[in-house]
Amino acid sequence: MVEKNYMKLEFLSKSNNESFARVVVAAFASQLDPTLEELSDIKTAVSEAVTNAIIHGYEYGEGIVIVESRIEGNKIEIIIEDRGMGITDIDKAREPFYTSKPNLERSGMGFTVMETFMDSLEVQSVKGKGTTVKMTKKFKSLLDKE
Secondary structure, eight states: OOOEEEEEEEEESOTTHHHHHHHHHHHHHGGGOOOHHHHHHHHHHHHHHHHHIIIIISTTSOOEEEEEEEEETTEEEEEEEEOSSOOSOHHHHTSTTOOSOGGGTOOSOHHHHHHHHSSEEEEEEETTTEEEEEEEEEOOOGGGGO
8 A cells, every 4th residue: 555645835935935945845754754965855855846927927026935745655736826927938048057037147057956866857838828847756665774
């Protein structure tokens, strides 16, 4: 039998809520008994996705960021969604060092970081309706850690 769990979090698109989202998802993931490295990977990816939603989705304006997470077996799925501006060219946005906000000294590495730390990354976006980032990570099983 595969154990399943789910959580959903909504918050205002304020930059100080990024750390809140990161900690909540890490706490939810902790039931999988992750290594410190696995937990750090999750926190980093969530941080990047939430920051993108705040900066690019709402341009520091006010909106809602939605974070959902599902656990099934030893895998976690994290979905971060905004209903903001959307991304015109997802392929371009996913290129390393590309940023639509060079004036804010952004590195343009957000999606690259998410891809590096997670097992899979999907990005869907509609101009004027928002962006959804879906990431998954499979944790080492408890038996592999002994």
